[in-house]
Amino acid sequence: GAGVSQSPRYKVAKRGQDVALRCDPISGHVSLFWYQQALGQGPEFLTYFQNEAQLDKSGLPSDRFFAERPEGSVSTLKIQRTQQEDSAVYLCASSLEPGAVSGANVLTFGAGSRLTVL
């Protein structure tokens, strides 16, 4: 597609429910990133994929968070047993080049999935 597509745009979950957020990156983009943006804050890094390989998951807040990109295109961020502190906008971004060495990558972001945990 022309841009990075994320779904759902809005998700309301009851505390304890599991949620899955989908990211469809730009076709052919090697690198895929997930960021978490709390209200009034800047995005914070969660995890990085190069093709299907998850090279860095150091930003995932807890073992309740899991991300995958099995075929090197679409990615899913799953949050198990959601807590109120998980409420945030989850942004997906992709870039054409591998990002492992150069910090020069320009990212194309999706519009995000806003998760509200009640």
Next chain:
Amino acid sequence: AQKVTQAQTEISVVEKEDVTLDCVYETRDTTYYLFWYKQPPSGELVFLIRRNSFDEQNEISGRYSWNFQKSTSSFNFTITASQVVDSAVYFCALSFSGAGSYQLTFGKGTKLSVIP
């Protein structure tokens, strides 16, 4: 550790005024990259500019200009003759060169409101 500070939380200007958004960064790396992204109400972050640490030339793109000063660790963004469409949250971000460099460190953002 890297850090980006955007001290201005919110700015309001009247249309056609000039406005400068401040960004101060901290890093121990000698090679690094600075970015500005715009986040309109629709939510997606839109890339505006990237500078590397070895290029201190100021840049102008239409009504936008950027002032990079290594001596003060600042990378400020000026919008000339602001327009209502400039209303958005603007983020300054930093990355470095080397292992793990793909991680962007963002500031908290500055919300710009341009009043007609």
